[in-house]
Amino acid sequence: xxxxxxxxxxxxxxxxxxxxxxxxxxxxxxxxxxxxxxxxxxxxxxxxxxxxxxxxxxxxxxxxxxxxxxxxxxxxxxxxxxxxxxxxxxxxxxxxxxxxxxxxxxxxxxxxxxxxxxxxxxxxxxxxxxxxxxxxxxxxxxxxxxxxxxxxxxxxxxxxxxxxxxxxxxxxxxxxxxxxxxxxxxxxxxxxxxxxxxxxxxxxxxxxxxxxxxxxxxxxxxxxxxxxxxxxxxxxxxxxxxxxxxxxxxxxxxxxxxxxxxxxxxxxxxxxxxxxxxxxxxxxxxxxxxxxxxxxxxxxxxxxxxxxxxxxxxxxxxxxxxxxxxxxxxxxxxxxxxxxxxxxxxxxxxxxxxxxxxxxxxxxxxxxxxxxxxxxxxxxxxxxxxxxxxxxxxxxxxxxxxxxxxxxxxxxxxxxxxxxxxxxxxxxxxxxxxxxxxxxxxxxxxxxxxxxxxxxxxxxxxxxxxxxxxxxxxxxxxxxxxxxxxxxxxxxxxxxxxxxxxxxxxxxxxxxxxxxxxxxxxxxxxxxxxxxxxxxxxxxxxxxxxxxxxxxxxxxxxxxxxxxxxxxxxxxxxxxxxxxxxxxxxxxxxxxxxxxxxxxxxxxxxxxxxxxxxxxxxxxxxxxxxxxxxxxxxxxxxxxx
Amino acid sequence: xxxxxxxxxxxxxxxxxxxxxxxxxxxxxxxxxxxxxxxxxxxxxxxxxxxxxxxxxxxxxxxxxxxxxxxxxxxxxxxxxxxxxxxxxxxxxxxxxxxxxxxxx
Numbered sequence: 001x002x003x004x005x006x007x008x009x010x011x012x013x014x015x016x017x018x019x020x021x022x023x024x025x026x027x028x029x030x031x032x033x034x035x036x037x038x039x040x041x042x043x044x045x046x047x048x049x050x051x052x053x054x055x056x057x058x059x060x061x062x063x064x065x066x067x068x069x070x071x072x073x074x075x076x077x078x079x080x081x082x083x084x085x086x087x088x089x090x091x092x093x094x095x096x097x098x099x100x101x102x103x104x105x106x107x108x109x110x111x112x113x114x115x116x117x118x119x120x121x122x123x124x125x126x127x128x129x130x131x132x133x134x135x136x137x138x139x140x141x142x143x144x145x146x147x148x149x150x151x152x153x154x155x156x157x158x159x160x161x162x163x164x165x166x167x168x169x170x171x172x173x174x175x176x177x178x179x180x181x182x183x184x185x186x187x188x189x190x191x192x193x194x195x196x197x198x199x200x201x202x203x204x205x206x207x208x209x210x211x212x213x214x215x216x217x218x219x220x221x222x223x224x225x226x227x228x229x230x231x232x233x234x235x236x237x238x239x240x241x242x243x244x245x246x247x248x249x250x251x252x253x254x255x256x257x258x259x260x261x262x263x264x265x266x267x268x269x270x271x272x273x274x275x276x277x278x279x280x281x282x283x284x285x286x287x288x289x290x291x292x293x294x295x296x297x298x299x300x301x302x303x304x305x306x307x308x309x310x311x312x313x314x315x316x317x318x319x320x321x322x323x324x325x326x327x328x329x330x331x332x333x334x335x336x337x338x339x340x341x342x343x344x345x346x347x348x349x350x351x352x353x354x355x356x357x358x359x360x361x362x363x364x365x366x367x368x369x370x371x372x373x374x375x376x377x378x379x380x381x382x383x384x385x386x387x388x389x390x391x392x393x394x395x396x397x398x399x400x401x402x403x404x405x406x407x408x409x410x411x412x413x414x415x416x417x418x419x420x421x422x423x424x425x426x427x428x429x430x431x432x433x434x435x436x437x438x439x440x441x442x443x444x445x446x447x448x449x450x451x452x453x454x455x456x457x458x459x460x461x462x463x464x465x466x467x468x469x470x471x472x473x474x475x476x477x478x479x480x481x482x483x484x485x486x487x488x489x490x491x492x493x494x495x496x497x498x499x500x501x502x503x504x505x506x507x508x509x510x511x512x513x514x515x516x517x518x519x520x521x522x523x524x525x526x527x528x529x530x531x532x533x534x535x536x537x538x539x540x541x542x543x544x545x546x547x548x549x550x551x552x553x554x555x556x557x558x559x560x561x562x563x564x565x566x567x568x569x570x571x572x573x574x575x576x577x578x579x580x581x582x583x584x585x586x587x588x589x590x591x592x593x594x595x596x597x598x599x600x601x602x603x604x605x606x607x608x609x610x611x612x613x614x615x616x617x618x619x620x621x622x623x624x625x626x627x628x629x630x631x632x633x634x635x636x637x638x639x640x641x
Numbered sequence: 642x643x644x645x646x647x648x649x650x651x652x653x654x655x656x657x658x659x660x661x662x663x664x665x666x667x668x669x670x671x672x673x674x675x676x677x678x679x680x681x682x683x684x685x686x687x688x689x690x691x692x693x694x695x696x697x698x699x700x701x702x703x704x705x706x707x708x709x710x711x712x713x714x715x716x717x718x719x720x721x722x723x724x725x726x727x728x729x730x731x732x733x734x735x736x737x738x739x740x741x742x743x744x745x746x
Contacts, residue, residue, distance in 0.1 A: 616741075616742025616743065617738070617739060617742055618738055619666070619667050622667050626663060626667070
């Protein structure tokens with residue numbers, strides 16, 4: 001089986017990016033939109049074909065899905081052992097991610113044709129979308145850590161470009177900078193982690209890195225007794241790598257960029273900040289999962305707790321926000337925390353790797369329903385021209401399609417029985433229950449909170465008070481509603497994909513059965529959350545205001561996102577800029593610059609004081625020259641004659 | 642070898658020419674005159690070359706060649722110098738060398 005054609009999946013968006021990006025204004029908007037959509041559509045079809053070939057025809061060898069290197073090329077060679085390759089690897093998670101990324105990307109491309117219609121820089125937007133698709137697909141199929149790092153930065157750049165798309169708005173510019181700097185800071189850890197890990201393993205290659213036999217040797221190969229703060233070097237390497245993942249996936253405490261990233265156009269939020277790029281961190285941990293699980297269980301514990309704390313933290317904040325996109329952003333953060341948590345409670349062995357599968361399962365279903373939620377929110381914003389939930393209400397009458405599709409996504413994320421979120425969440429909860437009780441309790445609380453804040457959003461937007469609009473909201477055009485309907489289909493039925501047959505940490509399918517003892521109580525908790533929200537927000541009522549009054553300072557703290565942004569500002573502005581940077585600036589100005597200025601001043605002083613010798617009178621120069629010549633002539637005559 | 646004229650006589654003439662040139666170069670204020678003075682210096686050296694060649698090494702040719710070389714250079718130098726002088730005149734409406742000292746620093 002020749003898999004080289006998979007290269008086209010990655011290169012098509014790149015070609016589109018170059019074409020649209022270079023032609024830019026000389027290309028009609030319609031053509032750019034169609035070209036971008038067609039190219040990602042082709043990539044989608046190719047991914048479907050690849051997935052079919054991989055999962056059903058060629059992938060399974062000896063009862064396990066194998067890693068297949070479809071293409072590999074040496075890109076940079078430093079020494080025989082140190083070289084960087086670019087290539088395409090196919091294994092269950094990369095093929096699954098190919099499907100997720102191309103599906104969501106295709107939907108977002110179609111949707112953007114309607115949403116971005118008539119915007120300035122329409123072509124630029126599509127070229128950036130293609131750039132992002134290229135980078136994300138390249139990240140997913142990376143054969144080695146370094147290729148992943150390269151594309152990791154590329155998705156960061158495209159995210160930066162797309163968040164700052166409305167570059168006339170200062171808030172958008174600030175948000176794009178914040179996103180870039182925060183993730184870049186996290187990537188510093190990632191890079192150090194890569195270097196540490198590859199220093200001891202001598203390879204960047206995933207296939208070699210994740211061989212179970214090799215990992216057993218890895219823990220031995222780490223120099224004996226080298227532990228730092230009680231953790232082994234390999235644990236530190238993996239924790240640092242996870243730091244990069246946490247930055248991209250907006251995990252606590254590196255999450256501060258995600259809510260602000262909502263300044264970008266809504267399709268971008270749906271594609272990058274809900275479905276694909278932000279799960280790159282989860283994907284990274286999943287990619288290196290055998291090492292995490294076998295060589296560094298401590299690092300995996302860190303992953304678990306960071307995931308659990310982030311999911312709870314974000315879910316609490318989401319209950320108080322009024323900006324519809326910010327609620328969804330915190331919800332994304334919370335759900336990604338869920339995925340991290342699921343990875344953390346998993347192990348690399350027969351029978352206890354449910355968490356891994358659950359995490360990947362939730363990643364897929366979440367991508368579908370969260371993209372749908374964001375695109376639905378975009379449709380609402382398109383109609384109402386505001387992001388604030390306070391300006392919305394009673395929209396079900398005006399926007400029936402958005403109402404129904406958004407409703408499906410809402411039920412899916414709440415874990416309504418039968419929809420996709422129900423199954424994936426259940427698997428995560430089962431995995432958590434089997435492994436770690438405190439984490440399980442957190443996960444259950446988060447499930448209830450999720451149901452509450454999503455219902456709050458849903459009821460206050462589509463029901464609630466009857467807002468008077470300046471102009472009557474209307475349903476969005478077909479290009480926007482069709483992707484909503486397709487995604488709604490996935491949001492309902494993605495849960496019926498038997499993930500335990502396809503995506504497992506070892507590649508071997510296992511049997512899982514439904515755990516009613518977890519599903520029923522958790523569903524009841526979700527219903528309670530939905531019920532509270534129904535009481536509070538279905539009709540306009542005074543109760544929410546009273547509740548916030550009663551909990552005044554708690555509410556204010558949560559509303560201000562636990563003041564994490566303020567803490568960051570304090571650390572950067574007051575401590576870094578105010579004390580450290582001030583001292584360095586003083587040193588720079590008064591020591592380094594002063595030395596250089598000293599040279600200049602001395603030179604200047606000398607030249608000023610001797611420049612009087614220059615009269616500008618050619619004849620004086622001639623006289624001096626002549627006197628010199630005669631003087632030397634006399635000297636030579638005296639010496640030699 | 643020229644009948645009745647000694648080498649020293651000619652050398653006295655060229656030395657006089659040379660110092661007249663130097664004097665003119667240092668004392669005259671008119672740029673054209675300065676240029677002429679520098680031509681005098683060059684030509685006195687040229688005569689020296691010819692004379693030394695003729696009197697001391699009658700079979701060699703290097704002295705003549707050098708003289709021709711000097712004449713060529715003098716011609717080129719005159720062309721450049723006159724072009725500069727014309728431009729100076731256009732700019733300052735004078736060719737008095739004392740008034741043209743703006744580029745000293």
